Amino acid sequence: MLQTSDIKKIVIAGAGLMGASMAQIFARHGYSVTLYDISAESIDKGKNLIAINQRSLIDQGEVSDSLSGETLSRISYTMEKDVFREADFVIESIVENMKVKLDFWKEASDIASDNAVLTTNTSGLSISEIATAVRKPERFCGMHWVNPPHIVPLVEVIGGEKTAEDTIKVVCDLALSVRKHPVAVRGDPQGFIMNRLQYAVLREALHIVEKGYASVKDVDDVVKYGLGMRYACIGPFETVDLGGLDTFFRVGSYLAAELSNAKDVQEPLAKLYREGAYGTKSGKGFYDYSNGGAERAIEKRDKDFLKLAKCLYGDL
Numbered sequence: 001m002l003q004t005s006d007i008k009k010i011v012i013a014g015a016g017l018m019g020a021s022m023a024q025i026f027a028r029h030g031y032s033v034t035l036y037d038i039s040a041e042s043i044d045k046g047k048n049l050i051a052i053n054q055r056s057l058i059d060q061g062e063v064s065d066s067l068s069g070e071t072l073s074r075i076s077y078t079m080e081k082d083v084f085r086e087a088d089f090v091i092e093s094i095v096e097n098m099k100v101k102l103d104f105w106k107e108a109s110d111i112a113s114d115n116a117v118l119t120t121n122t123s124g125l126s127i128s129e130i131a132t133a134v135r136k137p138e139r140f141c142g143m144h145w146v147n148p149p150h151i152v153p154l155v156e157v158i159g160g161e162k163t164a165e166d167t168i169k170v171v172c173d174l175a176l177s178v179r180k181h182p183v184a185v186r187g188d189p190q191g192f193i194m195n196r197l198q199y200a201v202l203r204e205a206l207h208i209v210e211k212g213y214a215s216v217k218d219v220d221d222v223v224k225y226g227l228g229m230r231y232a233c234i235g236p237f238e239t240v241d242l243g244g245l246d247t248f249f250r251v252g253s254y255l256a257a258e259l260s261n262a263k264d265v266q267e268p269l270a271k272l273y274r275e276g277a278y279g280t281k282s283g284k285g286f287y288d289y290s291n292g293g294a295e296r297a298i299e300k301r302d303k304d305f306l307k308l309a310k311c312l313y314g315d316l
């Protein structure tokens with residue numbers, strides 16, 4: 001298997017929201033990147049997303065025109081499967097559907113060289129199950145990025161049943177080489193780590209709203225102005241150490257029984273889902289995004305994330 005320093009050519013399958021963003025990260029750090037997709041329309045969309053991202057990074061003074069030009073010159077686009085033959089490293093970031101991913105990997109891992117390192121950006125499908133379609137599955141693992149990946153540092157590197165330890169190491173080292181923060185996840189747990197934590201918070205947030213203790217906006221404010229600010233700097237265990245285990249033990253002993261233990265998607269979310277209110281993508285979710293609200297929300301998120309990332313971690 002290739003070592004991190006041997007990796008020069010990266011192929012990203014899926015020129016969508018995640019693939020287009022990840023391509024810029026690797027290209028910016030000197031890798032030659034090819035975005036592969038099955039649809040010409042998706043490739044055009046991916047190109048457009050990259051152009052928008054680069055423009056906003058230039059406008060915010062994050063990259064110079066010339067660095068952005070160099071980044072763009074290292075990204076190519078194709079619909080030819082043969083591209084996997086030359087790949088040192090593959091990230092599959094196609095639609096989140098087990099059958100589509102299995103079909104993809106059966107073909108791609110056959111074409112790829114024996115030495116190539118192969119990864120999937122699945123949000124939570126079983127790595128071991130996807131690996132059943134991969135030729136030489138010991139070189140395959142999960143590489144889960146967080147949206148928007150060109151700004152957020154975390155990358156979860158998830159081993160499946162057959163993943164070799166060396167594979168985890170190469171993928172973690174590659175993430176470090178593009179200034180990301182990898183965390184190795186063992187045992188292929190559903191939802192990995194970040195989504196398990198995210199859904200634990202979401203479950204309690206929905207419970208609070210259902211009980212009428214606070215509005216959707218007030219719950220968001222509690223996270224933004226309190227918990228989230230804390231968690232951007234210290235994790236839950238550091239929080240306990242700094243607050244005192246005795247206090248956290250005492251609070252936990254009466255609060256644990258009060259918290260939601262819902263085993264299904266709760267009604268405030270399920271109801272909006274049934275109504276087709278999917279959030280920014282449909283113009284309505286918990287909030288209204290009509291009249292350009294969606295674009296403004298995405299732009300504000302990216303700007304705020306960028307300010308925070310710069311402030312806490314320096315240059316991207």
Ligand SMILES: NC(=O)c1ccc[n+]([C@@H]2O[C@H](COP(=O)([O-])OP(=O)(O)OC[C@H]3O[C@@H](n4cnc5c(N)ncnc54)[C@H](O)[C@@H]3O)[C@@H](O)[C@H]2O)c1
Pocket residue numbers: 013014015016017018019036037038039042043092093094095096097100104121122123124144145146147
């Ligand atoms: N969007 C997120 O916030 C997020 C975060 C982390 C991980 N992910 C995961 O990343 C993956 C991609 O998500 P996305 O949001 O970029 O989706 P997307 O819909 O924006 O892009 C998916 C792309 O895959 C292409 N595609 C579909 N089938 C293909 C195939 N067989 N071969 C090649 N290309 C194919 C589509 O044409 C499309 O361009 C999913 O597995 C998703 O769960 C998404």
